[in-house]
Amino acid sequence: MVVVGGGVVGLAIAWELVRSGRDVRLVDPEPASGATHAAAGMIAPISEQRLTEPALHAAAEASAAAYPAFLDGVPGGGGCGFEGVDTLLLAVDDADRRALDDIAARHPGEVEQVGLREARRLEPLLGPRVVAARRVQEHRVDPRALAAALQGALADRVVRARVVGLLPADADADAGAVTGVRLADGTTICADEVVVASGLGAADLPGMPFAPPLRPVHGDILRLEAPAGLRPFLTRTVRAHVRGSRVYLVPRLDGTVVIGATQREHGGAGVSAGGVYELLRDAVAVIPAVAELTLLETTARPRPVTPDNAPLLGRAAPGLLVATGFGRHGVMLAPLAAQAVAQLAEGRTPSLADPFRPDRFS
């Protein structure tokens, strides 16, 4: 089998196929350099308030639950920073408070009310503008470490090359059937099954039997570092609703802090000055000491997003599986995508993935 695309989804799929005994090649000129490189790595099916579609939410819960077993099978998976996190949800005005109430109402028993005094005890750097707090138990992982571990596990099954087209079957075969891929250097790799997991690249891949309805939603994200006198900077993930906009702060044990992420439907691929401004403004609003951090890195990447914000995951033609359109949820949904593709390759139908049929828009 050939997996086209070495983001976290393609890497997870390729590894799951290897584990199930398949002969696999993953083809990508620069694996893990797209949205995976930007991602903060929160596995947050509850506090990701935008997950309002029931099917997407069920998939997120299932994928989050599948993470430990998935990582157990990855050599070096223990070093990917997977851990349970206590996420503090914060609000700074009444509308923000109602947004927290909405999350709590959708997840009875899973969102704990936290008084402001208790919130400040938990995170002493909390600023005076915070008016409400909730707490939820979720998970996180380090996406760059995860991608590196998966690349290491796949070893020489990773082919650093660009796929320029799918190989069609002979004329007498099934319509749209695919039998391999053509690389930029003119060589081909034949395969009984091709998995297109190349994010936005799936939209203009020659030979696709349909045009995946994907649009780029750009995201800006910051990596910062706390000075020695401000460590630990935070002891848990903070997600804040700040006058209608949202920001998260993810502290890591090494003293770095990830602050993200914007969602821009317009604008260019580069880092947005307005995006960086809004992230810092909202982060400083809830944690004023963010101003004391050193800015290490500003990153922007486009996410592949579909019209209903759910992924495209399933069979597109004989010999052709598709796994793209994961938007902001590629890291969270990677184990689910890997399981689903492994089942599809065996001719089985993964029930959770049915709402994500690639042909649902045609």
Next chain:
Amino acid sequence: MVVVGGGVVGLAIAWELVRSGRDVRLVDPEPASGATHAAAGMIAPISEQRLTEPALHAAAEASAAAYPAFLDGVPGGGGCGFEGVDTLLLAVDDADRRALDDIAARHPGEVEQVGLREARRLEPLLGPRVVAARRVQEHRVDPRALAAALQGALADRVVRARVVGLLPADADADAGAVTGVRLADGTTICADEVVVASGLGAADLPGMPFAPPLRPVHGDILRLEAPAGLRPFLTRTVRAHVRGSRVYLVPRLDGTVVIGATQREHGGAGVSAGGVYELLRDAVAVIPAVAELTLLETTARPRPVTPDNAPLLGRAAPGLLVATGFGRHGVMLAPLAAQAVAQLAEGRTPSLADPFRPDRFS
């Protein structure tokens, strides 16, 4: 002669010495990588409101006036982006307006009152929060291009090495006399005259006969790019006073925009998240379309600053000249420093530099 330090001041000095017929070596492990790399390049003796010391102001005016002739002698100097600029000074509240009035009062006849309607005609991207505008004619240069031209002109006179100490004269010579430098690889360069122009590095250079009173004042500065639909982004330099803090926006012909610069007495050497936040906040306050720019680069560098904010420029001992402590004004004052050092090397006394005697604090 040996010049220690390849920032814009050291480079300008070395070039002026070459022009006057001297045998010169400039020693720096990485020329133009310090404050010169960050600098925006405004030659702004009027609108640099902090230039309140009369001696410093006179030097700034003289150095700005000397720029064209200085650049004329530099091969490639025509490509350094030196040009007259129409700077628009802006205010967003009454106190900011008074700051503009102060500048106008200090420079009678040089600061033009501009109505808001006219200001908006000049710069259509001006935001609604601007309450007052003034205009002044100054100059600018591209510091990275200038440093590159000077390095090119100096050619193999630039020695990429680290100076680890000054060579003392024999015991029977003048006290504190210097006869050359020792490099990190143990070799020495003998010289009739050493010019220490290594910024903050001058403070801990072994063999210095006095400890230059220098402290680092860190600055953060941003380089951004306007999307095609927003060009020209600005047609002149904008300097804004925004509720007591200051920001400048320098557009360049290639569509890039420099936004700077913070002044941090505390904090680390890395880019400050709070600094970036304040620059973007204040820039967006006067030019809201700044939010549409792509952020290309965030840079922080420490500037070498003395107790009275004026440079250390003059003779420190037989065989030893000093040119450091230029703070925010290295680019503006480089031609003056170059002239002064060339005169000092000939035994003359540059009148404008007298207030900057290196021994004035002892």
